[in-house]
Amino acid sequence: MNSESRRDLLFNVLMNGVAPLVAILIAFAIGGIVITSLGTNPFAFFSRMLSLNFGSMRGISQMIYRATPYFFTAMALSFAFKAGLFNIGAEGQMFVGGLALAWVGFTFTWLPFPILFILCLVAGFLGGALWGAIPGYLKVKRGAHEVITTIMMNFIAIALVQYIVQNHFMNPDWGIPHTPTVAEGAYAPSLGKIIPWFPAGTRANIMFLVAIILAGLTLVLLQRTKLGYEIRATGLNPNSAEYAGINISSRTVMTMAISGGFAGMATANFILGxxxxxxxxxxxxxxxFSGIAVGLLGRNNPLGIILAAILFGFLENGALGVQLYFPNVPRQIVEIMQAIILIVLVIVLEIARKFLKRLQKRG
Amino acid sequence: MDIFTISTLLATIRMAVPISLAALGGLFSESTGVINIALEGIILMGAFAGTIITNATGSPLLGILMAVVAGIGMALIHAIASVTFKANHIISGVALNLFATGVTFFLALVLTGGSQISVESTLPKFLGISPVIYVTVAIFFLSGFFLYRTRLGLRLRATGEHMAAVDSVGISVTKMRYLGVLISGALAGLGGGFLAIEQANFFTKGMSAGRGYIGLASMIFGKWTPWGAAGAASLFGFSQALQFRISIPFVPDEFLQMLPYLITIAVLVGAVGRATPPAEDGNHFIKEG
Known part of the structure; x- marks a missing residue:
């Protein structure tokens, strides 16, 4: 092994392995200190969480159910990242896509499974893609920075979706504003129906498999196709990409659309499942917003994101269950831990980067 | 239906105070080139800390001061991450917002058992309105003077426009940036303290409800100037005040809610005049050699 590939290996191990693990460990340590200060044994707390998630197939299935949406919003962040774009509008794209997929599901009710199910996913993708493409277009045409426009688009989406549901889709007798229910043809089958060792009636559903397939397809798209090459080239150096004949404008809009499309499918897990x-x-x-943390923890790699999403599902599902055993520890402890993971991770990554640079200078 | 009444004016001012303080905070931070989207979480933290300390000590004044301190504390984390460790400003901000949402909800449950805490005492009103409103107006006058007329203020703004030039004359870019970010935390924290103690008279989970982002929008709409930000925050405060007072025919509440965000996008795409952010916004200072 020459020194260059050894350096690459060190880079990979430090940035993609050590840094996320350190962030997770520190978050658990701080979470543990807080739990101790409430008079609860943190080891009992976390081991109860572990057995709630991994102790039975039902636990695993619940954890997967909680993890699935994070995969999609995290992919929204990470896919845009590949083209050097910062999409923090997954929240809004998720709402617009979610409403679109629900609308298809309760409108075209005569369509059978899996046609309606697939159409719902397409609608979710397109809804999110539209909401993502607008900031992309505004960046390309008018130079508006996507960070600010995607933030603003989040709040526009929240108000818009609220308005549409309340005034057009909702039955006033329901109390809580929600849409009509989707037709059976749109239901995402429970994993219990497909995979024999999942118990029947669990909420983990085919959307988790969709996530895994999409992760694989995204890797192929980025690594093996011309479009993927152009997206990555735009991210690495827009000027030389343009010099090489890549239409950066169209790639920017397309990347933002695909990125938004991922987020648009996030709620399918809840609505169709x-x-x-x-x-x-x-x-x-x-x-x-949490998808931002998941995407970065997964180091913007589709497979890493699956693992990171499962960690977030683990924390969320564990927090819901562990309340019965330790009612004095509010379940928001995991929200604090998720935030700590993110902030520690960005700091540890910069420290690792600095260390690697110093190593490189020494030769 | 009467929109332009004294009570609407007072409601507008009350709504505008947290927004304008967040906007001015964002302005201080970005004048040194550090983007601060943690304003949202800082307001929330200020609101929480203010409420707890007011109730614990019986002094709303201490509560307001604690809100400022909590804001500075949050800003300090942002500065450590994004200035010292050169982490991405946006990510650090997102992390702090997640943190504030979780930690305030968590502590509210631990300390009181519920997610809403009423504030037990407020500051004595002066001529019918909260003294914090006068303080806010004074802060705007002082900030205008400070940023454009004092040596330190000019240095802060120079840092946001050209870090290398600031460094070359022996001024510490790091110190300037810390100062800008900490001031922004103090201001947004004060806004949060006002929101809980003086305006709502309670703390509830997630009560910042987008005010930090509307502050950011005001800063942009106000073209990164204190008076522009104050004007924009007043306009957005007015639209918030309207939402609670009347229903305008053919204009749903939700469209009033969208207004600040739509206007910000319009400003950014140049439909309503051009707004230019500080040149070094979001950049890191890396010393050559």
Whole structure:
């Protein structure tokens, strides 16, 4: 092994392995200190969490159910990152896509499975893609920075979706504003129906498999196709990409659209999967923003993102269950830990980067 | 239906105070080139800390001061991450917003068992309105003077326009940036303290409700100037005040809610005049050699 490939290996191990692990460990340590200060044994707390998630197939299935949406919003961040774009509008793209997919599901009710199910996913993708493409277009045409426009688009989406549901789709007798329920043809089958060792009636559903397939397809798209090459080239150096004949403007809009499309499918897990089968805005709040943490923890790699999403699902599902055993520790402890993971991660990554640079200078 | 009444004016001012303080905070931070989208979380933290300390000590004044301190504390984390460790400003901001949402909800449950805490005492009103409103107006006058007429203010702004030039005359870019970010935390924290103690008279989870981002929008709409930001925040405060007072025919509340964000995008795409952010916004200072 020559010194260059050894350096690459060191880079990979430090940035993609050590740094995320350090961030996770520090978050658990701080979480543990807080739990101790409330008079609870943190080891008992976390081991209960572990057994709630991994102790049974039902636990695993619940964890997967909680993890699935994070994959999609995280992919929204990370896909845009590949082209050097910062999409923090997953929250809004998720809402617009979610409403679109619910609309298809309760409108074209005569269509059978899997046609309606697939159409719902396409609608979710397109809704999110539209909401993502607008900031891309505004960046290309008018130079508006996508960070600010995507933030603003989040709040426009929240108000717009609220307005549409409340004034056009909602039955006033329901109390809580939500859409009508989607038709059976749109239901995402529970994993229990497909994979024999999953217990029947669990909420983890085919959207988790869709996530895994999309992760694979994205890797192929980025690494093996011309479009993927052009997207990566735009991200690495827009000037030389343009010099090489790549139409950066169209690639920027397209990247933002695909990125938004990922987020647009995030709520399919809840709406199409086993459960209430309608769009309920208040249930999804924050998944778009947390996706930023998941994407970075997964080091912007589709496979890494699956692992990071599972960690977030582990924390969320664990927090819901562990309350019964330790009612004095509010379940928001995991939200704090998720935030700590993100902030520690960015700092550790910069330290690792600095260390590698110093190593490189020495030769 | 009467829109332009004294009570609407007072409501507008009350709504505008946290927004304008967040906007001015964003302005101080970005004048040194550090983007601060943690304003949202800082307001929330200020609101929480203010409420807890007011109730614990019986002094709303201490509560307001604690809100400022909590804001500075949050800003310090942002400065350490994004200035010292050169982390991405946006990511650090997102992390702090997530943190504030979680930690305030968590502590509210631990300390009181509920997610809403009422504030037990408020500052004595002066001529019918909260003294914090006068302080806010004074802060705007002082900031205008400080940023454009004092040596330190000019240095802060120079840092946001050209870091290397600032460094070359022996001024520490790091110190300037820390100062800008910490001032922004103090201001947004004060806004949060006002929101809980003086305006709502309670703390509830997630009560910042986008005010930090509307502050950011005001800063942009106001073209990165204190008076522009104050004007924009007043306009957005007015639209918020309207939402609670009347329903305008053919204009749903939700469209009033969208207004600040739509206007910001319009400004950014140049439809309503051009706004130019500080040249070094979001950049890191890396000393050559």
């Amino acid at each position: 086993p459960g209430s089968h309608y769009f309920l805005k208040s249930e999804y709040g924050g998944i778009g």
